[in-house]
Amino acid sequence: MTSSIHPVILCGGSGTRLWPLSRxxxxxxxSSLTGDESLFQASARRLSxxxxxxxVIVTGSDFRFIVTEQLAQVEISPAAIxxxxxxxxxxxxxxxxxxxxxxxxxGALMLVAPSDHVIPDVAQFVAAVxxxxATARAGNLVTFGVRPDRAxxxxxxxxxxxxxxxxxxxxAQPLVRFVEKPxxxxxxxxxAGGQHLWNTGIFLFSVDALITAFExxxxxxxxxxxIAVAEAKQDLGFSRLDPTAWGALEDISIDYAVMEKARNISVVPYSGAWSDLGGWQAVWREAGQDATGVVTSGASTAIECSNTLLRSESEGLELVGIGLDGIVVVAMSDAVLVAHKDRAQDVKKAVAALQAKGAVQAETFPRDHRPWGWFESLAIGSRFQVKRIVVRPGAALSLQSHHHRAEHWVVVEGTAKVTIDNxxxxxxxxxxxxxxxxxxxxxENPGKVPMVLIEVQTGSYLGEDDIIRYEDIYSRGQGAKG
Known part of the structure; x- marks a missing residue:
């Protein structure tokens, strides 16, 4: 490429079509769905x-430290978050x-890409970009279309x-029109007509051309x-867009807001492999099936199965399928999905049903990620809770207290530096x-390896919002996550 293109990676979504893994x-x-890296990490590496x-990364507050941690793991420094x-x-x-x-x-060129797509052939994708x-520099808004292989x-x-x-x-050639999901x-x-492509939702344009289109x-x-950008507050390397101005904005996609109205739209055909992993059937399709169409992941075993996805996401949980055909099974420590592949797009109905009954599994992941590491609940009673807590090297929890619970910590790996009052x-x-x-x-973890401890909480109320923070190196403020 003759000069640098600025990648923009969108990773604020909270899709439900891959529940229970995605919440x-x-x-x-x-998550790592088709390889060792997460989809976000693979996207960032592809555009580097x-x-x-x-x-430039655009995300939500709850994910900001996950973004920085995962970028650091692949040694990519963002221009802005x-x-x-x-x-x-x-x-x-x-x-x-x-x-x-x-x-x-x-006047720079900007390449916009979602963070959850699978594009295995990086060289072919970069060639399409x-x-x-040239078309983008000439002032056109360019989108990329994939050659379809099925209806x-x-x-x-x-x-x-x-x-x-x-x-x-x-x-590049002119776009006639966008077609909604048919x-x-x-x-x-x-x-059959051969004159339509799948819409990837990936765009290339000059920032001037896009701003002109919004004008x-x-x-x-x-x-x-x-206003939201001009009034943004800098916070630990993040840029927090102004909430008042942002709250007044319409909730609308780029397609509806601008692309379907503009007349300077071009399409570049892309013939390489691509998937937005929009459901478990797509994961099955992309994950590399054996001769019988079976995909297994984690501690899972298929016996006389065909066209089936078996995925265990919990340590120590053995998932066994016998005589299954066209079935998706995803097992986690707190929830199990069993569905026919043809109904995989209906997983969002399960999420809605769980939300209606107040089940925390609808939205909350069993492993709660924090800027210092993560924790998960191992056992919960009416007046007690047992957690496993993992703290990264050099990381520290906030200086805090609780109104309703006492805690007992047992270190099982590494060394903890503990402050209790003075x-x-x-x-x-x-x-x-x-x-x-x-x-x-x-x-705090003063060591060079992750520190693991078991925490036993006892008290009348064990909610994560029972935290009063006095100091916090991550500037989270008050509340469960801050």
Whole structure:
């Protein structure tokens, strides 16, 4: 590429179609679904290296430390991490990123990509981006369309002005129209016609061209987003967009807000493999089936099964399927999904049903990620709770106290530096310490390996919001997560 393109990675979503692995508190982009890296890490790596500037990340407050941790693991430093005060869909998120890039590099090209897509052939994808740059620099808004191989009703489609050539060369051409998710008959007709592509939701444009498009089609949104960016507060390397201005923005996608109204839209065909992993059937399709169409993951065993996905996500939980055909089974420590692959898109109905009955499994992941590490509940009673807590090297919990519970800590791996009121001491493996109700306390990991402890809470109320913070290196304020 002749000059740097600024990647913008959107990772504020909380999709439910991959429940129980993807939940509001820990959505799918941060999970390892098809490889060792998370989908977010794979996206960041794909958009790094020669020709790409440091990425801009747009995410929510609850995910900000997950983002920084996962980027550090793949040794990628972001140019900016924009924190959305509330979810407002892709149009405001992309516009905020464009204004951020414009302030640093006016006229630059910006490549917008979701953080939860699978694109195995990085070189072919980068070649398609390269083929789109001249068109984008000329002022067009470019989207990328994938050659369809089935009559898919779960994707939006793009209608081209002419059919791509036999080689499916990535050459930009005008877009005729966007097509919403079709019914099966329409999808079959578009597949047969050869003049439609799947809509990836990936875009390339100059920040000037995009801002001009918002001036023409969404002037009020542009004005409010300018305020949200200008009034953003810097916080530990994050940029918190102004909540008042952001709260006034319409919840709308970039397609509806601008792309379907603009006349300078071009499409670049992409013939490589691509999936948005929009459901468990897509995971089964992408995960590498054996000769009988079976995919197993974790501690799972298939006996005389076919066209089936078995996935164990819990340590020590053995999942066994016998004589299954066309079934998806996903087992976690607190929830199990069993569904026919043809009904995989209906998983969101299960989430809605669980929400209606007040089940915490609808939204809350069993492992709660925090900036210092993570914890999970091992046992819960009416007046007690047992947790496993893992603290990363050099990390520290906030200096805090509780109104309603006392705690007993047993270190099982590593060494903990423990503060209880005015006393500070080291607690090593097989040692324990008691924190009385109301005591001001803190736990730190001074070592070079993760520190693991078992926490036993006792008291009349054990909710995560029973925390009073006095000091916190992560500036979280009060509340369960701050």
């Amino acid at each position: 509001k508190s820990f959505p799918k982009q941060f 290296g020669g020709g790409f500037a440091a990425p 924009l924190i959305e005060p509330a979810a407002r869909n892709t149009a405001p998120a992309i516009l905020a990123a464009a204004l951020n890039v414009h302030a640093r590099d006016p 390269e083929a789109a740059t 898919e009703t779960g994707y939006g489609w793009l209608e081209l002005s002419t059919r791509p050539n036999e080689a499916f060369t990535p050459v 019914d099966m008959a329409m999808a079959q007709a578009m597949l 023409a089609h969404q002037p009020e949104m542009l004005a409010q987003t300018r 006393e500070v001491k080291l607690v090593t493996e097989n040692q324990s310490v008691y924190i009385p109700l109301g005591a001001v306390h803190r736990m």
